Amino acid sequence: MRESGPHDLxxxxxxxxxxxxxxxxxxxxxxxxxxxxxxxxxxxxxxAWDVNMNGTYNVLEVSREKGVTRLFVPSSxxxxxxxxxxxxxxxxxxxxxxxxxGLTKVSGELLCNYYYERFGLDVRGVRYPGIISYKTxxxxxxxxxxxxxxxxxxxxxxxxxxLREDSTLPMMYMPDCIKSTLDLMDADLEALIHHADFxxxxxxxxxxxxxxxxRKHIPELAVKYEPDSRQAIADSWPKTIxxxxxxxxxxxxxxxxxxxxxxxxxxNLRTQYE
Numbered sequence: 001m002r003e004s005g006p007h008d009l010x011x012x013x014x015x016x017x018x019x020x021x022x023x024x025x026x027x028x029x030x031x032x033x034x035x036x037x038x039x040x041x042x043x044x045x046x047x048a049w050d051v052n053m054n055g056t057y058n059v060l061e062v063s064r065e066k067g068v069t070r071l072f073v074p075s076s077x078x079x080x081x082x083x084x085x086x087x088x089x090x091x092x093x094x095x096x097x098x099x100x101x102g103l104t105k106v107s108g109e110l111l112c113n114y115y116y117e118r119f120g121l122d123v124r125g126v127r128y129p130g131i132i133s134y135k136t137x138x139x140x141x142x143x144x145x146x147x148x149x150x151x152x153x154x155x156x157x158x159x160x161x162x163l164r165e166d167s168t169l170p171m172m173y174m175p176d177c178i179k180s181t182l183d184l185m186d187a188d189l190e191a192l193i194h195h196a197d198f199x200x201x202x203x204x205x206x207x208x209x210x211x212x213x214x215r216k217h218i219p220e221l222a223v224k225y226e227p228d229s230r231q232a233i234a235d236s237w238p239k240t241i242x243x244x245x246x247x248x249x250x251x252x253x254x255x256x257x258x259x260x261x262x263x264x265x266x267x268n269l270r271t272q273y274e
Contacts, residue, residue, distance in 0.1 A: 012055030018062045031072045031181070032059045038078050039230050040099040040140030045100035052104035058124070060115050071123040072185055073112050075197055077170055078102035079127060080235045089238035091199045091245040098236050112196035122186050125196035129170035129241065131177050132261065142233045145207055146171055149214065149223070150265050154273045157220045162228045165208035170238040172202040173256040173264070180252055187250035194245055201241035202254035204259065208246040213262045 009026075011017050012034045017199070034055055043047030050156055052113040057071060063071045080089060095106045108125075130143025138144035145161050152159040167249040172180075205213075211223045246252035256264070 005022040007122060012058055013050055015062065018058055019066070022062055022066045022068070024143070028067075028069045029071070029185070030059060030063060032056065033074065034102075035074075036101065037139055037141040038076075038099050038233055039142055039144070041101035041104075042099055042229070048100045048205055050102060052101065053107060056108045056111065060111065060121065060122060063123070064115065064119050064121055069122060069169045070185060072181060073123055073125045073196060074100070074110050074181075075105045075125050075127045076240065077127055077129050077237050078233075078237055079106045079109065079197075080236070084238065086237075086239050088240050088242045089199065090242050091133070091194070091197075116195050117165075122185075122189060123196050124192070124198075126180060126184060126198045126200040126246065127241075128177065128200060129172045129202065131172055131174060132265065133138075133174035133177075134265050135174070142230045142237070143169055143171060146210060147220075149210060150203055150269055153214050153218050153221045154266070154269055156205075157218060158222045159211075160224045160226055161207045161211075162226065162230050163207055163234050164227050164231060165211075165223075165225045166206050167231070167234045168204055168209075169202055169208040169237060170204050170241045172200070172254070173261040176202050176254045176256055179255065180246075183252060184250055192249050194249065194261075196248045198249075198252075199241050200246055201243040201244040201254065202256065203258050204240045205258050209258065210262070213258050214264060214266070217262070217266050 009019050010021050036048040036051045078101050079095050079097055081098055083094045083096050099104055112123045116123055130146055132146050138147050143162055149159045215221050
């Protein structure tokens with residue numbers, strides 16, 4: 001990251017720091033991606049609240065005061081809870097999460113929509129599913145197994161999964177994640193009915209289905225399933241998502257299915273282990 005281009009270090013919990021950077025670079029668009037994720041947030045819920053809530057509030061306030069024209073604040077499938085329909089989860093539904101991460105994301109959605117309605121700040125966001133990338137290591141999320149398994153398949157051909165083999169969850173490959181973000185930010189504001197809380201879907205699969213797909217390339221892969229505390233989090237999340245609002249309001253379409261993602265992940269990761 002440090003070698004990829006000009007950058008500055010920003011602490012979203014430090015409002016003065018944010019103001020200084022926005023002023024120095026005359027920033028008119030912000031992608032606010034800082035967050036403490038689900039599993040990491042349960043280990044330190046106080047830090048998760050500080051970063052996810054106070055950080056988001058600071059970004060919203062600085063954007064409002066400094067005249068930022070467009071702001072992206074991502075949400076997550078963690079906003080859903082056990083009372084939410086798990087199959088084809090609707091856009092507008094019950095939001096009663098059981099994690100600090102999910103709680104902060106629900107609050108963040110409401111706060112962002114308030115800033116749009118109250119102050120006219122053009123803030124947009126999607127409910128990301130689990131994101132899979134060959135460039136980024138696992139970051140403390142409940143869906144991290146879907147990245148770890150690729151590395152272990154190539155290194156040792158053996159992996160112990162922290163979720164049950166049938167734990168189907170919504171996932172997305174990083175190129176689609178980037179595409180969805182940019183597509184939403186480029187969308188005509190007048191076409192948007194929703195703003196900071198779009199359901200987003202691409203692929204839904206279980207650990208077993210992913211392992212079976214990887215075995216088409218690495219037949220020797222052995223996988224054991226030893227669920228830990230993250231299983232309860234996964235059990236409270238949807239299996240599949242209805243993202244018709246995103247498709248209708250700004251033309252969202254994913255480009256990768258499970259087979260295409262698996263092939264691309266392995267092709268790019270092999271260079272690290274050969």
